[in-house]
Amino acid sequence: MAGLYDKQAAMYLDARPRYPSEWFSMLASLTPDHSLAWDAGTGNGQAAIDVSDHYKQVIATDISEEQLKHAIKHPQVQYFHSPSSMSEDELVNLVGGENSVDLVIAATAVHWFDLEKFYPMSSSVC
Numbered sequence: 001m002a003g004l005y006d007k008q009a010a011m012y013l014d015a016r017p018r019y020p021s022e023w024f025s026m027l028a029s030l031t032p033d034h035s036l037a038w039d040a041g042t043g044n045g046q047a048a049i050d051v052s053d054h055y056k057q058v059i060a061t062d063i064s065e066e067q068l069k070h071a072i073k074h075p076q077v078q079y080f081h082s083p084s085s086m087s088e089d090e091l092v093n094l095v096g097g098e099n100s101v102d103l104v105i106a107a108t109a110v111h112w113f114d115l116e117k118f119y120p121m122s123s124s125v126c
Contacts, residue, residue: 018046019107021053028054033102038095038125040118041109045071045079051105052076059095062109088121101125 024047028034034055039048042060049072052058061082062068071079080094095101104122106113 019050021050024050024054027051027103027105031102036096036101037103037105038101038122040104040106040122041112042071042079043067043107043109045074045077047105047107048072048077048079049074051103055102059101061091061094063112088117092121092125095125098124099126 028051035057037048037051037055037058039045039051039058039060042048042062043064044067045060048058048060052074056076058074058077060071060077060079062079063082063084065081068079068081071077082091082094086094092098104126106118110118
């Protein structure tokens, strides 16, 4: 799955529409703290960049190294490759550890996730 769209990674950044900024304002209004957000399945980072308007730091992870090569650079966003071989504990530590994250988003990637693992892991970092 990680390499499924490698050839299209550069085109994806240019062709993919952006999200309305109001969505991120609404999400930010739901969290009392705005220190750290995690964008799981960030792709090229479009949602991570928009979330960074509301959070001091954004950890953006993706299974595709090629997508991350085309990620939008931003001083508040850190991009990390999270291969499928990474354990849940490693991923939790990568994003900051248990009870460290104020918001978890998965803009258009959640349909790829093993939700029985992702939801409890997301809860543990929040």
